[in-house]
Amino acid sequence: MDDKIEAKLSAPPSKQDLRRDAITERVLEIGSVRIDTLVDELDVSRMTVHRDLDALEARGVLRKSRGVVTAVASSLFEASTDYRLRQQSAEKRAIAKLAFDLIEPGEAIVLDDSTTGLNLAELLPQKEPLTVITNFGRVLDMLYGKRGISLISTGGEYYQLCDAYKGNLALSALNQLSADTYFMSTPAVSNGVCFHQQPELIQVKRAMFQCAKKRVLIADHTKFSKRALYSMMPIHEFDVVISDSRLSREHVTEIRRSGVQLIIAKTHPGKTEIS
Structure with a gap:
């Protein structure tokens, strides 16, 4: 197996990966979540949550607007390969x-x-x-x-x-x-x-x-x-x-x-x- 692929499959997910997975699951579960709620649930700084949200928005998973995060329709079952590998x-x-x-x-x-x-x-x-x-x-x-x-x-x-x-x-x-x-x-x-x-x-x-x-x-x-x-x-x-x-x-x-x-x-x- 290619070393990079093997590392991807066997390496444990980072804290950042797990946090972003948790955000994705939460948003997909109920459709939309207030950013304040995510900050409280994840017990991390607002800046950290916004960095995670920016990364997920760039991937087309969700959308930020006026303090609320909403699932993008096309992301419901078309999440990235890296995300799917961990599920x-x-x-x-x-x-x-x-x-x-x-x-x-x-x-x-x-x-x-x-x-x-x-x-x-x-x-x-x-x-x-x-x-x-x-x-x-x-x-x-x-x-x-x-x-x-x-x-x-x-x-x-x-x-x-x-x-x-x-x-x-x-x-x-x-x-x-x-x-x-x-x-x-x-x-x-x-x-x-x-x-x-x-x-x-x-x-x-x-x-x-x-x-x-x-x-x-x-x-x-x-x-x-x-x-x-x-x-x-x-x-x-x-x-x-x-x-x-x-x-x-x-x-x-x-x-x-x-x-x-x-x-x-x-x-x-x-x-x-x-x-």
């Missing part, structure tokens, strides 16, 4: 290990700009030879030069927030490919349908979906309690769904009724449940 990390690792078990040497697999998929990418050299097709810059960095891994980048217009490629060039590349398995992420699942906040990334995901013979949804339990604006595809079109043991009973029942195989990753000692 549900144990669940994502467990899901990635089960996804890895579905792969056979010699296959061509597709990974999108998923941090769960990034955990899967870290394991892939153990099953070489493989062909990996992706639009995610961090997957390309992680697997570059690894023995037995043939990398195919979609190319296209670079989207810095997600470190991913999108647009017509990416779609054209995917339309010319045929892969074995696509491991798809989604920011939100509602009423049995996967949703996303970015229309152009949806187009890429749909093209990936179409070029693969087998489709596997990798989504931790939090995705099933979130919302996003644009629908992608219903769960019943997937062959397998992999989630974690904190997935609600209601959502377990919903997935099973759709006829899709559900695999539950345990994040505590115990056997993996497959249904």
Whole structure:
């Protein structure tokens, strides 16, 4: 693995990272928060909070106005890669290990700009030879030069927030490919349908979906309690769904009724449940 990527995945988050994560979670939870409230809750100086807010505003996560912080609509489920890497990390690792078990040497697999998929990418050299097709810059960095891994980048217009490629060039590349398995992420699942906040990334995901013979949804339990604006595809079109043991009973029942195989990753000692 690239030293910089390995450091990013293994290094503990700084106090600044944790504080900014806490601000982001608080704002996304209730939509808007007074800056005075954040100062009191975080027990840090007003200047420190304003520096954090300025950094988050620059990333497009939130907006400051007259003493109030408000979530930006497009940030609801389109947070930065660094932020997403720190969320549900144990669940994502467990899901990635089960996804890895579905792969056979010699296959061509597709990974999108998923941090769960990034955990899967870290394991892939153990099953070489493989062909990996992706639009995610961090997957390309992680697997570059690894023995037995043939990398195919979609190319296209670079989207810095997600470190991913999108647009017509990416779609054209995917339309010319045929892969074995696509491991798809989604920011939100509602009423049995996967949703996303970015229309152009949806187009890429749909093209990936179409070029693969087998489709596997990798989504931790939090995705099933979130919302996003644009629908992608219903769960019943997937062959397998992999989630974690904190997935609600209601959502377990919903997935099973759709006829899709559900695999539950345990994040505590115990056997993996497959249904």
